[in-house]
Amino acid sequence: MGNVRVSLRNPTRTETVQGPLLVSVLLDRLALNRESVLVVRNRELIPGDTMLDDGDEVEIRPVISGGAT
Amino acid sequence: MKCRVCRGPAVVDVRRANANFCPEHFVRFCTEQVSRAIAEFDMLDPDDRVLVAVSGGKDSLAVWDLLTRMGYSADGLYVGLGIGDYSDTSAEHARRFAAERDLHLIEVDLPGEYGYDIPTGAATARRAPCSVCGTSKRHLFDAAAIDGGYDVLVTGHNLDDEAAVLFGNVLRWQTEYLARQLPVLPAANGFPKKVKPLVRLSERDMAAFCIVTGIDYLVDECPMSAGNKHLGYKDALNDIELVSPGTKSDFYFSFLRRAAALFRDAVAESPDHEPIGICTRCGAPSGSDVCAFCRILEKATSQPVELTSRPSREPEAHT
Numbered sequence: 001m002g003n004v005r006v007s008l009r010n011p012t013r014t015e016t017v018q019g020p021l022l023v024s025v026l027l028d029r030l031a032l033n034r035e036s037v038l039v040v041r042n043r044e045l046i047p048g049d050t051m052l053d054d055g056d057e058v059e060i061r062p063v064i065s066g067g068a069t
Numbered sequence: 070m071k072c073r074v075c076r077g078p079a080v081v082d083v084r085r086a087n088a089n090f091c092p093e094h095f096v097r098f099c100t101e102q103v104s105r106a107i108a109e110f111d112m113l114d115p116d117d118r119v120l121v122a123v124s125g126g127k128d129s130l131a132v133w134d135l136l137t138r139m140g141y142s143a144d145g146l147y148v149g150l151g152i153g154d155y156s157d158t159s160a161e162h163a164r165r166f167a168a169e170r171d172l173h174l175i176e177v178d179l180p181g182e183y184g185y186d187i188p189t190g191a192a193t194a195r196r197a198p199c200s201v202c203g204t205s206k207r208h209l210f211d212a213a214a215i216d217g218g219y220d221v222l223v224t225g226h227n228l229d230d231e232a233a234v235l236f237g238n239v240l241r242w243q244t245e246y247l248a249r250q251l252p253v254l255p256a257a258n259g260f261p262k263k264v265k266p267l268v269r270l271s272e273r274d275m276a277a278f279c280i281v282t283g284i285d286y287l288v289d290e291c292p293m294s295a296g297n298k299h300l301g302y303k304d305a306l307n308d309i310e311l312v313s314p315g316t317k318s319d320f321y322f323s324f325l326r327r328a329a330a331l332f333r334d335a336v337a338e339s340p341d342h343e344p345i346g347i348c349t350r351c352g353a354p355s356g357s358d359v360c361a362f363c364r365i366l367e368k369a370t371s372q373p374v375e376l377t378s379r380p381s382r383e384p385e386a387h388t
Contacts, residue, residue, distance in 0.1 A: 010290065035307040038081075038276055045080040045280050047070045047089070063276040064229070064303050065126055065290055 002054020006030070009062055019056065024048035027060075036064055081277045084314035092281040099278050102269040103135050110253045112264035113221055119143040120219040122210050123166075123174065125159030127279045127286040128225030130166050132267050134284060136223065137172065143223070146213050148206055149178040151186025155292055162287045175217070177209050185369035187293060193368040198293035201365055208353060208362035214261035226265040229272040232317040233302040235324055248336035251329060258345035259354035271317070272303070 004019045006026065017026060023039050023046055039046050040059040052058065070079040072091035079089035083098070090098055107113050119136060123129040123145040136143045147163040150156050160176070167174035180186045190205065191198040214222040231250070238246045256262040267275065279286050294300060309316050347353070348360035355361075 009288070033304075033307050033311055035084075035273060035310045036304070038273065038280065040280060043280070045092075045277055047080055047082060049070050061276065061280075061288060062290075063127075063273045064300060064307075065128075065272070065294075 004052045004054075005057040007057070007059045009060075017052075020051055020053040022048065023050045023052060023058075026052060026058075030060070032060065037062055080281065081274075083271075083274065085271075085310075085318050087314075095277065095281055099131075099270055099274060100135060100138065102274075103132070103266045104139065106252065106266050106269045107264075110251075110264070110268075112253055112266055113141060115140070117141065117220040118218065119221050119223055120175075120210075120214045120217060121145050121223045122206070122225070123147050123163045124225070125162035125166075125287045126225070127275045127284070127288075128227050128230075128267060128272070130162070130225075130284050130286050131275045131278050132223060132225045133166070133172070134170075134282065135278075136266065137170065143172070144217075144219075145172060145174040146210060147174055147176050148209050149176065149180070150202060150205070151178075151180040152188065152291065152293060155289070158289075159287045162285060165285065175213060177213065179205060179209070183366060183370075185366065190365050190369045191293075193371075194365050196365075197297075199297050199299075202293070204361045204365060208360070211260055212353065215259070220262065222261045222263045224263065224265055225267055225275075227267040227270055227272050227275055228317055228321060229303055229306070230299075231265070231268055232306055232321045233299045235321055236302045236306060237299060244332055245336055247329070248332040251325070259347070268321070269318075 002019045004017045004021070004026070006015045006017055008015065008030075015030075017029065021029070024034070027034050027037065027039070027048070034048065038061045039050075040061055041056065046058070070082065070089045071077065072079045072094050073088040074094040074097075075091060077091045079091055081095050082089045088098075113119065119141050121129065121133045121136065121143050123133060125147070133143060133145055145163065145167055147160060149160055163174060166172075185193075187198055187202050187205070190201040194201055210222055210224075231252075235247075235250060237243075238250060252265045252268045254260070254263045270278075278284075306317050343356040345354050345356055346358075348355040348363055349358050350363040351360060353360050353362070359367075
């Protein structure tokens with residue numbers, strides 16, 4: 001059992017989530033659509049089947065951008 | 070999760086293709102999708118001089134990167150919009166990208182060269198910021214491409230952008246817009262040829278491409294886009310995509326295959342269809358006496374616009 005630190009945007013904030021847990025479970029727990037975000041750890045993409053555990057710090061990066069052009 | 074190609078560890082999934090990829094083969098996948106779009110829609114010739122509209126965001130930097138990887142001669146064009154720190158930061162990303170790759174970046178500063186910024190333009194024109202921004206950028210992109218003698222203007226519109234715009238146009242049956250929503254607009258009536266090589270790739274693909282290739286893009290959203298309806302359309306489409314992967318792609322490409330030509334023909338034959346003339350102020354092609362850009366400019370600067378030093382363009386010159 002450990003804590004995973006999660007950085008989010010819009011608004012910018014940090015949350016701590018109890019691990020271990022899969023990236024896909026993390027997104028479900030945060031009610032985030034996997035089509036709209038990527039998860040980054042140490043500047044590298046990590047897929048949904050990655051297990052997160054104590055000491056992990058991940059960034060949830062939104063991918064949606066742009067107005068009417 | 071294993072890479073579809075090499076069976077090594079995958080880092081990204083592309084659910085509409087029912088595929089996962091390692092970094093190396095994801096870059097190859099993206100390159101193949103761009104190459105396929107270019108061929109399918111006759112976007113570029115190998116010897117074309119290409120101008121890429123660059124914002125500092127993921128899509129425009131990714132398409133510039135992809136085109137140069139593929140051997141195209143491509144310069145960048147950055148337009149400073151005067152949106153405070155956001156514009157300063159976006160310019161830094163564009164300049165750094167170009168400098169690191171020894172690419173040529175052209176810069177146009179809207180406040181410095183035309184006397185207004187997007188917040189002021191939106192307030193004085195009483196229009197949404199995204200609308201004023203879009204009108205201003207399109208005008209300046211077109212002018213830079215024509216004046217610079219480029220064969221093609223490239224924008225970083227991706228599958229999500231096109232699907233969201235299509236969704237909005239269908240909701241309101243905007244037939245004029247539906248007639249023009251194509252991945253390639255040929256050079257005509259004084260406008261440059263415009264192409265969208267990323268139409269086969271999603272917004273998520275492009276963010277992933279930037280991360281795996283180390284492209285340092287501006288992640289933050291434009292502060293003026295809050296409440297933008299197209300962002301809402303993207304969210305709605307992604308809710309559908311989550312339960313039905315491939316829907317966005319089917320929606321957009323089925324439109325191109327089955328419906329786009331019908332709208333184009335109907336609009337061309339409509340008695341309401343306005344022929345393209347020339348703006349009496351700046352000489353740019355326009356459907357009215359004064360183009361939309363000059364109308365914003367006049368309101369934002371509170372003075373009539375005089376003819377610029379840029380030579381007027383004849384509508385037939387680039388057909």
